[in-house]
Amino acid sequence: MSTTPAFRRLPRAVRERQMLDAAVRVFSRRGFHAASMDEIADEAGISKPMVYAYLGSKEELFTACLHREGTRLLEAIVGAVVPDLPFEERLWRGLRAFFRFVGAHRDGWAVLYRQGRGERPFAGELAAMRHRIIEVVAGMLDRGLAADGREVRPAELEIMAYALVGASESVADWLADHPDADPDVLAGRMMDFAWTGAGNLLAGRRWSPPPAPTD
Amino acid sequence: MSTTPAFRRLPRAVRERQMLDAAVRVFSRRGFHAASMDEIADEAGISKPMVYAYLGSKEELFTACLHREGTRLLEAIVGAVVPDLPFEERLWRGLRAFFRFVGAHRDGWAVLYRQGRGERPFAGELAAMRHRIIEVVAGMLDRGLAADGREVRPAELEIMAYALVGASESVADWLADHPDADPDVLAGRMMDFAWTGAGNLLAGRRWSPPPAPTD
Amino acid sequence: MSTTPAFRRLPRAVRERQMLDAAVRVFSRRGFHAASMDEIADEAGISKPMVYAYLGSKEELFTACLHREGTRLLEAIVGAVVPDLPFEERLWRGLRAFFRFVGAHRDGWAVLYRQGRGERPFAGELAAMRHRIIEVVAGMLDRGLAADGREVRPAELEIMAYALVGASESVADWLADHPDADPDVLAGRMMDFAWTGAGNLLAGRRWSPPPAPTD
Amino acid sequence: MSTTPAFRRLPRAVRERQMLDAAVRVFSRRGFHAASMDEIADEAGISKPMVYAYLGSKEELFTACLHREGTRLLEAIVGAVVPDLPFEERLWRGLRAFFRFVGAHRDGWAVLYRQGRGERPFAGELAAMRHRIIEVVAGMLDRGLAADGREVRPAELEIMAYALVGASESVADWLADHPDADPDVLAGRMMDFAWTGAGNLLAGRRWSPPPAPTD
DNA sequence: TATGAATGAGTTTTCATTCAT
DNA sequence: TATGAATGAAAACTCATTCAT
Numbered sequence: 001m002s003t004t005p006a007f008r009r010l011p012r013a014v015r016e017r018q019m020l021d022a023a024v025r026v027f028s029r030r031g032f033h034a035a036s037m038d039e040i041a042d043e044a045g046i047s048k049p050m051v052y053a054y055l056g057s058k059e060e061l062f063t064a065c066l067h068r069e070g071t072r073l074l075e076a077i078v079g080a081v082v083p084d085l086p087f088e089e090r091l092w093r094g095l096r097a098f099f100r101f102v103g104a105h106r107d108g109w110a111v112l113y114r115q116g117r118g119e120r121p122f123a124g125e126l127a128a129m130r131h132r133i134i135e136v137v138a139g140m141l142d143r144g145l146a147a148d149g150r151e152v153r154p155a156e157l158e159i160m161a162y163a164l165v166g167a168s169e170s171v172a173d174w175l176a177d178h179p180d181a182d183p184d185v186l187a188g189r190m191m192d193f194a195w196t197g198a199g200n201l202l203a204g205r206r207w208s209p210p211p212a213p214t215d
Numbered sequence: 216m217s218t219t220p221a222f223r224r225l226p227r228a229v230r231e232r233q234m235l236d237a238a239v240r241v242f243s244r245r246g247f248h249a250a251s252m253d254e255i256a257d258e259a260g261i262s263k264p265m266v267y268a269y270l271g272s273k274e275e276l277f278t279a280c281l282h283r284e285g286t287r288l289l290e291a292i293v294g295a296v297v298p299d300l301p302f303e304e305r306l307w308r309g310l311r312a313f314f315r316f317v318g319a320h321r322d323g324w325a326v327l328y329r330q331g332r333g334e335r336p337f338a339g340e341l342a343a344m345r346h347r348i349i350e351v352v353a354g355m356l357d358r359g360l361a362a363d364g365r366e367v368r369p370a371e372l373e374i375m376a377y378a379l380v381g382a383s384e385s386v387a388d389w390l391a392d393h394p395d396a397d398p399d400v401l402a403g404r405m406m407d408f409a410w411t412g413a414g415n416l417l418a419g420r421r422w423s424p425p426p427a428p429t430d
Numbered sequence: 431m432s433t434t435p436a437f438r439r440l441p442r443a444v445r446e447r448q449m450l451d452a453a454v455r456v457f458s459r460r461g462f463h464a465a466s467m468d469e470i471a472d473e474a475g476i477s478k479p480m481v482y483a484y485l486g487s488k489e490e491l492f493t494a495c496l497h498r499e500g501t502r503l504l505e506a507i508v509g510a511v512v513p514d515l516p517f518e519e520r521l522w523r524g525l526r527a528f529f530r531f532v533g534a535h536r537d538g539w540a541v542l543y544r545q546g547r548g549e550r551p552f553a554g555e556l557a558a559m560r561h562r563i564i565e566v567v568a569g570m571l572d573r574g575l576a577a578d579g580r581e582v583r584p585a586e587l588e589i590m591a592y593a594l595v596g597a598s599e600s601v602a603d604w605l606a607d608h609p610d611a612d613p614d615v616l617a618g619r620m621m622d623f624a625w626t627g628a629g630n631l632l633a634g635r636r637w638s639p640p641p642a643p644t645d
Numbered sequence: 646m647s648t649t650p651a652f653r654r655l656p657r658a659v660r661e662r663q664m665l666d667a668a669v670r671v672f673s674r675r676g677f678h679a680a681s682m683d684e685i686a687d688e689a690g691i692s693k694p695m696v697y698a699y700l701g702s703k704e705e706l707f708t709a710c711l712h713r714e715g716t717r718l719l720e721a722i723v724g725a726v727v728p729d730l731p732f733e734e735r736l737w738r739g740l741r742a743f744f745r746f747v748g749a750h751r752d753g754w755a756v757l758y759r760q761g762r763g764e765r766p767f768a769g770e771l772a773a774m775r776h777r778i779i780e781v782v783a784g785m786l787d788r789g790l791a792a793d794g795r796e797v798r799p800a801e802l803e804i805m806a807y808a809l810v811g812a813s814e815s816v817a818d819w820l821a822d823h824p825d826a827d828p829d830v831l832a833g834r835m836m837d838f839a840w841t842g843a844g845n846l847l848a849g850r851r852w853s854p855p856p857a858p859t860d
Numbered sequence: 861t862a863t864g865a866a867t868g869a870g871t872t873t874t875c876a877t878t879c880a881t
Numbered sequence: 882t883a884t885g886a887a888t889g890a891a892a893a894c895t896c897a898t899t900c901a902t
Contacts, residue, residue, distance in 0.1 A: 461763040461765060462678075462763070464765060540763075544762045545763040547758075547762055547763065548676045548759040548760040550679065593813075593815060593835060593839075595815060596812045596814055596815020596816065596818075597811045597812035598808075598811070600810060600812070601807050603811075604804070619801060622805070
């Protein structure tokens with residue numbers, strides 16, 4: 001009946017991806033609250049009701065962004081950490097994959113790390129995601145120690161994993177602001193920091209506070 | 216009839232402090248955008264116009280919170296790091312002061328770390344504050360190395376400081392969610408992670424990536 | 431069930447006109463500051479956000495009113511002043527058109543003359559409009575004089591035009607408060623005042639102050 | 646008891662004058678609505694509650710300004726129009742006094758002419774004041790005609806007076822924006838416009854519309 | 861007399877969300 | 882599927898006005 005060409009009426013999956021891409025960009029540069037559905041619809045080149053039809057409310061949309069980017073990140077890391085390699089090698093590959101991802105997906109990283117943090121409704125969502133990474137790392141550490149015949153209490157392991165992940169995030173965030181930096185070099189720096197430290201711990205060397213008399 | 220003291224009609228300085236306290240609490244639990252001036256005024260037990268009269272706009276109010284909490288944190292750390300002590304001792308004291316602060320000022324920490332991050336207008340403000348800490352840490356590392364006769368390029372030092380600070384922040388954030396944890400113990404864990412690592416680096420041991428052929 | 435036509439969901443152009451009409455009415459009776467966007471939206475039978483969506487801020491809305499009414503007025507006058515007629519005839523037609531307009535568009539006149547005056551942001555806008563009229567009048571006077579072989583300094587011409595326009599405005603304002611008065615009669619009165627005066631001036635008769643000794 | 650010198654605790658009349666002066670300045674530059682009681686109190690170098698104690702509400706304050714400036718203006722004109730002089734001389738003196746007043750009291754003029762106009766609560770107040778002047782003028786015209794043995798219907802006289810007053814206001818407003826112009830010269834221009842016209846009318850010359858066939 | 865402290869009531873403006881076509 | 886038209890609800894901010902000292 002109509003001569004309209006096949007410009008619009010894209011299949012659902014494609015449209016959804018376009019919208020998510022647009023949403024990630026907008027959320028990344030504005031933050032959750034300051035981003036408006038109008039701007040997102042504009043960025044996606046689509047009308048607002050379509051966004052609602054496809055992705056639901058603004059919260060659902062942000063959650064979807066979080067999910068997609070988080071999953072991509074996790075998959076990048078997990079895919080890089082080949083299980084049977086030795087601990088050191090796995091750590092190195094994981095870090096490298098992580099920094100490469102951040103270098104290549106700055107918007108996604110901003111959404112995950114800078115914007116999701118403080119917004120009440122997503123704190124849980126994000127914490128869960130972060131926890132999955134931390135557990136991966138803690139598991140690696142654990143197996144590293146076990147392979148060495150040593151044993152560490154889970155609580156301590158968890159803290160260590162938090163430290164490692166936090167350090168990586170901080171450096172990754174620096175990377176997100178320095179587009180010219182080389183992710184692989186940064187991964188090396190992190191190994192400097194984490195491995196030589198972790199290596200010592202694996203070797204059983206612990207640190208104990210000096211006997212400061214007054215505090 | 217009643218012994219009720221002068222609840223209302225307080226002098227300006229007192230009211231200002233009350234408002235800042237309230238604002239820090241509200242910003243901490245809602246984030247900058249989701250917090251409403253109404254809620255802050257309520258929390259302070261005062262009417263909205265007073266908040267505007269004393270602290271200016273919402274942005275100025277948030278900045279004031281950032282400033283007060285940031286200054287407190289910095290002072291706590293700097294006050295603990297006695298200059299003439301050896302490097303290790305200084306690091307230990309600094310970390311301990313940091314974790315103690317976070318344990319005692321959870322709301323302030325949330326404002327500084329979780330909320331300020333993504334909000335456009337304050338990113339700079341916060342980055343500056345963070346940078347001051349990082350420079351302190353980098354300075355410490357630098358002098359530690361110099362005392363040892365070694366030399367490291369500034370860029371590497373900075374990254375290392377980012378890692379150290381990020382690790383501490385991450386563990387501190389964990390602490391903020393675990394009120395029963397002991398800050399001093401966490402500081403010890405951080406030393407485990409940071410010092411044995413840093414110690415190795417100070418001793419000249421660097422890590423180098425394995426010669427993985429394909430990537 | 432009912433034959434009610436499409437009251438809502440009107441096309442943009444129609445709604446915009448409705449809004450301007452309503453705005454002119456409300457501004458006319460309240461003045462710029464005292465008018466609230468709520469009242470304007472109500473008067474237009476529409477919700478506030480639509481007003482913002484279509485006409486922008488309150489200032490832009492008022493400017494739009496000023497523009498529309500000013501343009502209408504100017505067009506009414508200019509359309510009436512056929513160029514090739516003699517000066518007297520042109521003046522008469524211009525005045526008659528002016529008074530007819532004011533009689534038929536009391537609200538528009540109130541917005542232009544009574545409300546725009548004092549409000550800082552529009553003074554310029556309005557002054558420009560008024561100036562256009564004054565220049566038209568001054569031009570007419572000038573050509574009237576030139577046709578007569580006489581010459582008057584531009585500054586004097588301008589003042590004279592100000593006087594003529596001011597006199598007309600004042601009488602028009604009286605008309606706006608006396609709905610039963612006949613615009614054409616008033617235009618005649620103005621000619622009495624202006625033309626017999628102007629006629630004398632055209633004839634070269636100037637007035638000079640008496641030699642009052644003390645002042 | 647105290648050594649405080651006689652800076653404050655001024656007699657009521659003085660304080661009131663200071664406040665009115667300040668109010669006139671502020672209203673003049675901001676308009677009634679945009680002026681804030683804070684700014685007025687500041688300008689008067691006094692605290693807000695004092696303004697309320699002395700002059701009542703904001704409306705009352707503005708009314709007081711209107712009254713004072715209006716009375717001054719009226720007195721200046723009436724004082725200049727010595728009753729027994731001939732019509733022409735009285736008109737000339739009245740106009741000169743008017744333009745001199747506006748030149749010397751620009752703020753007062755702005756309050757009377759530009760700001761009061763549109764503000765609902767004062768329209769009546771102002772109209773009354775204007776009417777008093779118009780009646781003075783109409784009375785002058787009437788006696789001028791009577792002395793000449795002619796008679797004009799009151800309605801026509803009123804319109805003429807409106808025209809004369811409006812013309813003067815318009816030129817006066819021009820003067821308020823041109824501080825370097827000489828009020829007496831402007832008064833002369835107005836006589837050019839008004840007297841040569843009025844003189845003709847007094848001589849019985851009326852204008853009648855041309856017999857335009859179609860309108 | 862004089863004022864710093866305090867607020868109720870309103871203003872403009874924005875935004876997520878939904879109809880009706 | 883796709884969208885222009887439409888709105889309820891809320892947020893930041895201001896101001897005339899008053900109290901308590």
